[in-house]
Amino acid sequence: MSEKVLMKGNEALAEAAIRSGCKMFFGYPITPQTELAAYMAKKMPKIDGVFLQAESEVAAINMVYGAASAGKRVMTSSSSPGVSLKQEGISYIAGSDLPCVIVNIVRGGPGLGGIQPAQSDYFQAVKGGGHGDYNLIVLAPSSIQEIVDIVHDAFDIADKYRMPVMIMGDGMLGQMMEPISFPDADEVKIPEKPYATNGTQLKRKKNIVNSLYIEPSELEKMVFERYERYKKVEENEVRVEEYKLDDAEYVIAAYGTIARVAKTAIEKLRADGVKVGLIRPITLWPFPKASFENVAGKVKGILTVEMSMGQMVEDVRLSVNGKCPVDFYGRTGGMIPTPDEICAALLKMKEGK
Numbered sequence: 001m002s003e004k005v006l007m008k009g010n011e012a013l014a015e016a017a018i019r020s021g022c023k024m025f026f027g028y029p030i031t032p033q034t035e036l037a038a039y040m041a042k043k044m045p046k047i048d049g050v051f052l053q054a055e056s057e058v059a060a061i062n063m064v065y066g067a068a069s070a071g072k073r074v075m076t077s078s079s080s081p082g083v084s085l086k087q088e089g090i091s092y093i094a095g096s097d098l099p100c101v102i103v104n105i106v107r108g109g110p111g112l113g114g115i116q117p118a119q120s121d122y123f124q125a126v127k128g129g130g131h132g133d134y135n136l137i138v139l140a141p142s143s144i145q146e147i148v149d150i151v152h153d154a155f156d157i158a159d160k161y162r163m164p165v166m167i168m169g170d171g172m173l174g175q176m177m178e179p180i181s182f183p184d185a186d187e188v189k190i191p192e193k194p195y196a197t198n199g200t201q202l203k204r205k206k207n208i209v210n211s212l213y214i215e216p217s218e219l220e221k222m223v224f225e226r227y228e229r230y231k232k233v234e235e236n237e238v239r240v241e242e243y244k245l246d247d248a249e250y251v252i253a254a255y256g257t258i259a260r261v262a263k264t265a266i267e268k269l270r271a272d273g274v275k276v277g278l279i280r281p282i283t284l285w286p287f288p289k290a291s292f293e294n295v296a297g298k299v300k301g302i303l304t305v306e307m308s309m310g311q312m313v314e315d316v317r318l319s320v321n322g323k324c325p326v327d328f329y330g331r332t333g334g335m336i337p338t339p340d341e342i343c344a345a346l347l348k349m350k351e352g353k
Contacts, residue, residue, distance in 0.1 A: 026054055028055075061088075083124070102167070125168050125285070251278065
C-alpha cells in the first residue's frame with residue numbers, strides 16, 4: 001500500500017478508477033458529485049484517456065454505451081436526478097450485456113430535492129430503475145478507503161459478468177475527506193472482449209451489439225440466459241460485514257455511512273447492557289439474504305436504519321421471512337440519523353412500543 005494521503009471521496013474514487021484501467025469518462029456536473037468529473041477532466045488527458053462533458057446526462061450514458069461496445073473500461077458518475085435521466089441508457093447497456101461502472105452519489109429527493117446526503121435511490125438501484133427485466137450489481141462502500149478498495153473490483157466484476165456495476169454512496173461520502181492508501185501499482189489486466197465492436201482487421205465476422213429482438217421467443221431466450229448469469233452473481237459476489245453478532249440479541253441493519261453511525265450507537269447500547277450487533281450489506285444487489293436468515297431465528301428483532309422513508313427494510317423483511325420482528329427508523333430529505341436517535345429507536349423496539 002502507498003503512504004496515506006488525505007483525499008475527498010469523489011476525488012479518491014476518480015483516482016482509483018484511473019488506476020483500475022478506466023480510460024474513458026463521460027459525465028455532466030451535478031452536486032454532490034461534481035468533483036469526481038472535475039478530477040477526471042484534469043487527469044484523463046495526462047494518461048492518454050478521454051474525458052468528455054456531455055450536453056446532458058442522457059448523452060453521457062449513451063456515450064458510455066458506445067465506449068463499452070468498443071471494449072473500453074468506461075465510467076460515468078452523477079447524482080440522483082442525473083441518474084434518473086440515465087435510466088433508459090442503463091437499460092440498453094444491460095440489455096446489450098456490456099460492462100461499465102456507474103457512480104451515484106445520492107442526494108435528497110424526489111425531484112430536484114436538495115444537495116444533502118440521502119439513501120433514497122435504493123429502490124432505483126437494486127430493483128432495476130429502467131425498463132425491462134435486468135439487474136445491476138450495486139456496491140455500497142461506507143468509507144473512502146473502502147471506495148478505493150472497491151473500485152478495481154467493480155471494473156473486474158463488470159467485465160467478468162458483462163453487466164453494469166453501480167457504486168452507490170451518499171453525498172456525505174462524496175464530500176468528506178479521510179486519509180487513504182492506494183494499493184501498490186500492479187499492471188492492470190483487462191480481459192479479452194471478443195464481443196467488442198473494435199474493428200475486424202478482416203480476421204473475424206463483424207460483431208453486432210444490440211438489445212433489440214423482434215421475435216418474442218428470441219428475446220425470452222436472451223433474458224433467460226442473462227438471469228442464469230445473475231444466479232452466478234448471487235452465488236459468488238455477495239459482500240457483507242457482520243459486526244458483534246456472536247452474542248447479539250438485537251441487530252441493526254444499515255449500509256453506507258449510516259452503518260458507521262450505527263456502530264457508535266451499538267457501542268452506547270452495549271455500554272448500557274443491551275447486546276446489539278450490525279449487518280452491513282456491501283452488495284445491495286445481490287443482497288446478503290443469508291446473513292439475515294442466519295440471525296432471524298436467534299435474535300429478538302432487527303432495526304433497519306436508513307436515510308430514506310424505508311427501502312432496504314423491504315429486503316430485510318423478505319430475507320427473515322417473518323421469523324423475527326423488523327422495525328424501521330429513518331430520516332430523509334438530507335437529514336442524518338444520530339447515534340442517540342438510533343439508540344432510542346432500538347430501545348423502543350426492545351420495549352415493544
